Amino acid sequence: MSLLRYESQVRPPLVDGDKDYHQVTEDICRPVEAKPSRLWWIGFLISVALLIFGIISVTVEVIYGTGQWNLNKTVGWGWDITNFVWWVGIGHAGTLISAILLLFRQGWRTGVNRAAEAMTIFAVMCAGQFPIWHMGRVWNAFFVLPYPNTRGPLWVNFNSPLLWDVFAISTYFTVSLLFWYSGLIPDLATLRDRAKKKWAKMFYGVASFGWTGSTKHWQRHEALSLVLAGLSTPLVLSVHTIVSFDFATSVVPGWHTTIFPPYFVAGAIFSGFAMVQTLLVVTRKVLALEDYITIEHIEVMNKVIVLTGSIVGIAYLTELFMAWYSAVPYENYAFFENRLNLNSPYGWSYWLMMGCNVLSPQIFWFRNMRRNLLVTFFMSILVNIGMWFERFVIIVTSVYRDYLPSAWSTYYTPTIWEVGFYLGTFGLFFTCYFLFSKFFPVIAIAEIKHILKRSGENYKEKMDGIEKQDTDGFAHDQAHDH
Amino acid sequence: MSVKKFVTGNFYDEAVLFPAVKKTRRAGYKIHDVYTPFPIHGLDKAMGLRDTSLHTAGFIYGITGTATAVGFITWALTIDWRLNFGGKPFFALPAWIPITFELTVLFAAVGMVLTFCYLCQLAPFVKKDHFNPRSTDDTFVMALECTDKTNEAEAISFLQTIGATDVQVQYKETEWWLGRYDKDTKRFEKKETAEAAH
Numbered sequence: 062m063s064l065l066r067y068e069s070q071v072r073p074p075l076v077d078g079d080k081d082y083h084q085v086t087e088d089i090c091r092p093v094e095a096k097p098s099r100l101w102w103i104g105f106l107i108s109v110a111l112l113i114f115g116i117i118s119v120t121v122e123v124i125y126g127t128g129q130w131n132l133n134k135t136v137g138w139g140w141d142i143t144n145f146v147w148w149v150g151i152g153h154a155g156t157l158i159s160a161i162l163l164l165f166r167q168g169w170r171t172g173v174n175r176a177a178e179a180m181t182i183f184a185v186m187c188a189g190q191f192p193i194w195h196m197g198r199v200w201n202a203f204f205v206l207p208y209p210n211t212r213g214p215l216w217v218n219f220n221s222p223l224l225w226d227v228f229a230i231s232t233y234f235t236v237s238l239l240f241w242y243s244g245l246i247p248d249l250a251t252l253r254d255r256a257k258k259k260w261a262k263m264f265y266g267v268a269s270f271g272w273t274g275s276t277k278h279w280q281r282h283e284a285l286s287l288v289l290a291g292l293s294t295p296l297v298l299s300v301h302t303i304v305s306f307d308f309a310t311s312v313v314p315g316w317h318t319t320i321f322p323p324y325f326v327a328g329a330i331f332s333g334f335a336m337v338q339t340l341l342v343v344t345r346k347v348l349a350l351e352d353y354i355t356i357e358h359i360e361v362m363n364k365v366i367v368l369t370g371s372i373v374g375i376a377y378l379t380e381l382f383m384a385w386y387s388a389v390p391y392e393n394y395a396f397f398e399n400r401l402n403l404n405s406p407y408g409w410s411y412w413l414m415m416g417c418n419v420l421s422p423q424i425f426w427f428r429n430m431r432r433n434l435l436v437t438f439f440m441s442i443l444v445n446i447g448m449w450f451e452r453f454v455i456i457v458t459s460v461y462r463d464y465l466p467s468a469w470s471t472y473y474t475p476t477i478w479e480v481g482f483y484l485g486t487f488g489l490f491f492t493c494y495f496l497f498s499k500f501f502p503v504i505a506i507a508e509i510k511h512i513l514k515r516s517g518e519n520y521k522e523k524m525d526g527i528e529k530q531d532t533d534g535f536a537h538d539q540a541h542d543h
Numbered sequence: 544m545s546v547k548k549f550v551t552g553n554f555y556d557e558a559v560l561f562p563a564v565k566k567t568r569r570a571g572y573k574i575h576d577v578y579t580p581f582p583i584h585g586l587d588k589a590m591g592l593r594d595t596s597l598h599t600a601g602f603i604y605g606i607t608g609t610a611t612a613v614g615f616i617t618w619a620l621t622i623d624w625r626l627n628f629g630g631k632p633f634f635a636l637p638a639w640i641p642i643t644f645e646l647t648v649l650f651a652a653v654g655m656v657l658t659f660c661y662l663c664q665l666a667p668f669v670k671k672d673h674f675n676p677r678s679t680d681d682t683f684v685m686a687l688e689c690t691d692k693t694n695e696a697e698a699i700s701f702l703q704t705i706g707a708t709d710v711q712v713q714y715k716e717t718e719w720w721l722g723r724y725d726k727d728t729k730r731f732e733k734k735e736t737a738e739a740a741h
Contacts, residue, residue, distance in 0.1 A: 081681065082680065083681040207619065213624055220628055225641040228642045228646070235653065239652055247581070254673070254680065256724075259725045272665060275577075277663075281595045281663060282663075285659045288597070514557070
């Protein structure tokens with residue numbers, strides 16, 4: 062039984078360099094304790110500027126109503142819901158990395174999980190903006206909650222996928238936040254105990270909740286992490302499933318398909334990992350954390366991208382087949398005329414999606430491409446563009462030509478305020494991420510220390526002798542429980 | 544509300560710490576706690592701590608969430624205000640599964656985190672006495688509680704023989720109090736009085 066715990070010698074170390082525990086603390090705390098660089102300030106200020114532009118756009122929309130957006134008679138969701146689904150999808154990678162990979166005992170997750178979880182939380186925050194401001198009369202947003210009201214009380218419709226969405230997104234946000242923060246507490250205590258400046262002592266002292274590192278507390282902490290991971294695993298799958306129900310339970314051709322839940326979840330993981338790559342390729346370089354977020358991590362995530370990208374590709378083809386096989390003229394029209402036909406008004410967006418999501422990730426079948434940082438960064442951007450267009454294709458091409466040609470809308474293009482709102486969420490996302498990378502450890506310090514002995518380079522070297530051992534001696538040495 | 548006397552020793556290697564914990568228990572000393580910068584699997588067993596029942600608490604919270612969701616939706620849609628949605632049954636259980644699931648997870652997660660914070664006395668502005676600031680960095684700190692019967696000199700030399708470094712006697716508050724880490728507040732002001740009390 063204990064042989065099962067033995068890790069293959071072939072596997073490369075997860076932490077590069079000959080490090081001890083103190084060195085790990087130093088390396089990860091350095092960017093937090095140092096003064097922010099000029100590059101950080103430039104990035105941060107650009108993000109804040111975008112955020113301000115977003116706030117202005119939203120203000121215009123609130124004052125003059127959703128008419129400020131170019132939504133029309135049949136295209137009622139347009140960019141707004143496209144952006145919502147896109148951000149929610151991005152918010153899936155963090156919990157996937159931290160929860161599902163924890164249950165699967167994937168040691169490599171420790172290098173990237175903290176930043177990915179933070180990204181998840183910020184992405185869900187951005188996603189939540191869109192349905193809320195889309196309500197128009199946003200001061201009535203609390204109507205979506207089932208509270209005792211003076212209208213009966215008239216309850217919300219619990220049978221509606223839009224209400225399921227309210228519960229799914231808010232639960233997902235809360236649980237992700239709790240999971241992330243409970244993991245952060247010990248690392249904030251590390252920062253507190255190293256702090257020299259007064260404000261840092263106060264800030265990290267308050268934020269670390271008085272953590273001591275007692276063995277009993279660690280025991281509970283481990284139990285908590287494991288159960289939260291167990292809860293988050295079905296949760297992360299449920300969230301995008303429910304988002305897909307918003308479409309799949311309707312009777313609109315192009316939306317009314319049973320393949321949507323798995324197809325959306327795969328797409329979410331696909332785009333989420335792409336966003337993780339975009340951020341980490343830059344973060345590891347700027348914060349000098351190449352020893353912790355190694356090229357191995359990048360490669361593993363690229364493998365996930367090629368896998369999920371291919372799943373999404375199969376889903377696209379299945380949709381086309383089902384549309385043809387259904388022999389429903391409306392379905393056929395939605396798929397073969399509105400999407401597949403390059404000469405139709407939005408045909409370009411379908412082929413852009415196909416190119417970015419299905420064709421381009423196939424480059425990651427080649428090992429040297431998976432390990433190339435420049436290619437990885439470029440691909441991660443392409444994938445995110447592709448995944449944005451996937452949602453655009455689903456929403457706009459399905460509804461801009463309705464059942465009755467007399468109701469067909471004119472060509473839908475967004476207004477500056479719709480675009481501004483989208484850019485504003487980029488501002489929100491990156492402002493949060495820049496603050497996070499400045500004030501919090503971007504790598505889970507305690508978790509890295511936990512795997513250091515098993516997967517650090519110096520310990521791997523010590524293990525070299527074992528390789529030369531004969532099989533019986535090896536089994537004998539390894540067969541006791543640590 | 545008690546300041547107690549401890550003998551503390553530092554360890555830097557799990558391979559030394561594990562046998563040391565076993566030897567300490569065998570020698571009859573009372574281990575107050577071992578403070579580590581990261582979770583060490585099996586240390587709780589070696590120290591003789593019982594398993595945590597946080598899992599059970601989580602299960603109970605989860606069931607509460609399930610019951611809340613099913614109970615409330617049933618009441619709202621079949622008793623309090625019946626609405627006919629396309630001629631479907633009022634008791635539309637399959638359509639309630641998503642919300643029931645979400646509330647189960649929500650209750651379990653929130654309940655468990657709050658319970659965890661309560662059990663470990665974690666909250667903003669909570670302050671505790673620490674034996675060694677390096678115990679959140681790279682040092683495993685073992686603290687032995689000194690009772691009236693403990694021979695202090697013996698305990699010190701014992702810790703040294705089992706591999707501890709920087710062994711010393713410390714008076715520490717064992718309870719938490721409200722305070723900030725940038726201010727040097729103590730729950731009880733004078734160490735001398737505590738020492739005199741012993």
